[in-house]
Amino acid sequence: MKALGRLATMAKYSKVSISALPLAPSTHLITHNLTPDPNAQSPAEFRNDVLPQRPSTQRRARLLSSEAHFSYVSPLPLPFPYEITAPDPPEVVEDKAAYVENWLSKHEAIKLQPDGTGSDTSSLLHKYTPSARDQKRVLIGLSETCLKDCLPHLDVGDAFTTLGAPALVPSLHEESTNEASPEASAARQELVDVLSGQVVLMSTESKTGESTPGFAPWSMRYSGHQFGNWAGQLGDGRAISIHVTPHPLDSSKTYELQLKGAGRTPFSRSADGLAVLRSSVREYLCSEAMHALSIPTTRSLSLISLPELPVIRERVETACVFTRVAESFLRIGNFEAFSPPTNMFFLGGGQQDANYDALRILGEWVGKAVLKLDNVNWEKGNPWGKELVFDVARRNAKMVAAWQAYGFMHGVINTDNVSVLGLTIDYGPYAFMDVFDPLHICNHTDEGGRYAYKYQPNMIIYACRALLQALSPLIGAEVQLGKAVTAGWADDASPETITEWRKTGTELVKDEMERIIEETCAVEYGSLMRKRLALRRQEKTDQLQIFQPLLNLMEAQSLDFHSTFRRLSFFRPSHLETSNTPLLEKFVAELLSGSPEENNIDRAKATGEWLAWLEKYAARIETERDDWSSTGNFDQAREKAAKSANPRFVLRQWVLEEVIKKVEKDHESGKRILGKVMQMACNPFEPWGAEGDEIATGELDSETREERRFCGLGDNKLLGFQCSCSS
Structure with a gap:
């Protein structure tokens, strides 16, 4: 019923096919405001020269010119190295280079x-x-929540009908449905064609009355620090942005559609630019799961399998093109590309010299169009470098606070994976916490534990320091000038002057930036933890007396992070009354059942520890009784609030592994299971599996029984399961 409600909401918009989605205003287009790779200076040159005459230009890994922010590149999901077929009928090829270009x-x-x-x-x-x-291209996933929030005017035709009704236990026979109209089939097919990279949307002319260039897909150049080491130029090695469109209700808010796994770009280095089904499913589900938890994130729109396209990873897998959506995919690494650090150990394949005017162009556009810094008077030439750093710092501090409050571990917080908008981006070896362990490492590639759960806030500080390092010469120059820098601001500056500017900018911003991150993170984390414990009023003692002791209990007793919070939603201070001793004992027993080591727990000791904490928690709850006076029943209101903040369903590693295997084995049944898991991930607070119903599991219908299983801890062997960066 919820899905039908969402579709009804979307129906109020005038629907258009994906090729007819309006293009964003010129001021919101990266390709109209930043500097392209000189190999194709415009969409017209890209379409009329590069694609027909020298297409290898966009497939060859190379360093871009130092001033270039992006490169035009179109989707081409093919195995790499390319299997270039011989002429038929056979002939002697005199000009092999020309033959390759023609192929x-x-x-x-x-x-x-x-x-x-x-x-x-x-x-x-x-x-x-x-x-x-x-x-061959097969639609296996389409996100209703992303459509509703970002693209409610997009006509997807009969896509949801072809995906089938979401179900963990798909029936042997599909439900009978009316045959779709030709228009609905055509809209769905066009959607699949564009989002699989088969059809490319371009224009080589301007909109009527405008002098701006046309439109073509592109990939961004960026650099970055990986595991603390400078890696030089990286860039969108398997991501291609194919459209930017305004929201129908707010034209100032635009959404960029980006294909992940659609083939090589100039930034692919030695890789194939493809994505496998396994990693695509992981990002597709988690992006929407994070949004449902109110954690800032990029969004996921679709999954299209290319079942006949083999991809070699640790094993031979099949390709998949994943479409993600965001207001911007720009990262801290985009700034580092134009102001690389000096005197650093270098692991990468190459890096251009600094280009400070390109840095200025990027920063000005990001500040105006992406971050929309309202405390900078751009017309008067106000300095903006410091404000940009502070804004990015605040956004990422709020994001990482939400990660910590909900036990999310990113796994690879390299500076090229940190969004300027403070969005969770690039889902690789991520994980949600199972048994609480502050030192848990979700990425088995991270042997030193750099990105362990406990250290994630520190890694955001590290990333923001990298942003400051990149912008510090500009900030220092602004201090000297007393206004924003202008074109050519560093052309005649000596290395000594740049160094002095860098020092001035760093000293001006560093301490304040770190204070902003630490304070913003602490305030946001406290707010979210109070929300999870259904506490309304802020108390300075909460962290030391309530939050940290609770986490210590979970760690000492090897308790599951999420189910412990969910069970605490049902706690009432009256449980501590003498007359309710049996009820309290049952409640504590349920808390302890959240440990895979339950049989090895010293129950008397553990029960005593819980009673001590629950007494403090109950006393804290009682201080807020008056704050809930307008809600009617105090206990019921608190329980409802707590359950709306603590997920019943969590996208655990074992769930992902099981879903991936089922989709890989059989797309037809797998896409319905995938659809149901997406539904659960987008509605994580619902009582899936008849939660709270004491009826025996064996008496539940098969679908509800599976829902209940999917809300559990799963096989102990997969608790704390680690993925690799290739995930």
């Missing part, structure tokens, strides 16, 4: 489809297809 060109999307633009001709986006590539 690639036939696989590029350069053939204009005859139906042109679609219904909204103001967008001027045309559909282009390849002449020698028509891969």
